[in-house]
Amino acid sequence: MDEAASHEAMLNGGALPPSTRTPEPSPACLGYTSYLTATAATEPYPVAAAAVLPCFWIYADVGRSLSGAAKAVLDRDPEHPYAQWVAAYDAPEFHAIVDAARTFVDDAAAAATPTQREQMIDAFVVASRYELMFWDSAL
Numbered sequence: 518m519d520e521a522a523s524h525e526a527m528l529n530g531g532a533l534p535p536s537t538r539t540p541e542p543s544p545a546c547l548g549y550t551s552y553l554t555a556t557a558a559t560e561p562y563p564v565a566a567a568a569v570l571p572c573f574w575i576y577a578d579v580g581r582s583l584s585g586a587a588k589a590v591l592d593r594d595p596e597h598p599y600a601q602w603v604a605a606y607d608a609p610e611f612h613a614i615v616d617a618a619r620t621f622v623d624d625a626a627a628a629a630t631p632t633q634r635e636q637m638i639d640a641f642v643v644a645s646r647y648e649l650m651f652w653d654s655a656l
Contacts (some may be wrong), residue, residue: 526601533598543654549647556640563625567637570622571644577615579652580606 529535542550556568583599584591584607591600605611626634 520605530598543651545647545650545654549644549651552643552647560636560640561629561633563622563629563633564636564640566618566622566625568640568644570618571641571648573615573618575645575648576606577612580608580611583607 553568553572557565560568580603583603587599587603591597591603594600622637626637629637
């Protein structure tokens with residue numbers, strides 16, 4: 518899945534009015550990406566992997582939940598602006614990627630020191646909170 522291309526198509530596919538403004542990240546998005554970048558640059562692999570995992574896992578969960586909740590709408594209107602997004606994040610291929618990411622993190626935790634495992638939990642929790650703030654900022 519080419520996530521950047523998918524998002525570009527959704528934004529410029531005609532479902533939304535054209536914009537002349539340069540997109541700016543929300544404060545939550547900027548904080549989240551800055552946190553992930555700093556964690557990846559300064560922490561050991563197990564901690565960085567745990568910090569990135571919520572992005573995969575939460576998108577898969579939201580995609581699956583929306584797929585079920587919005588099935589009637591998406592069946593009636595397969596061109597709905599969010600149909601492509603829901604289909605991408607509920608796809609078996611994406612869930613296989615998430616399962617692999619979870620395995621990588623589990624393997625990293627098994628090889629990590631006790632201190633690193635605690636740091637992994639902290640990083641996972643912080644990133645999960647950023648995910649919530651990111652989703653909440655859309656409201």
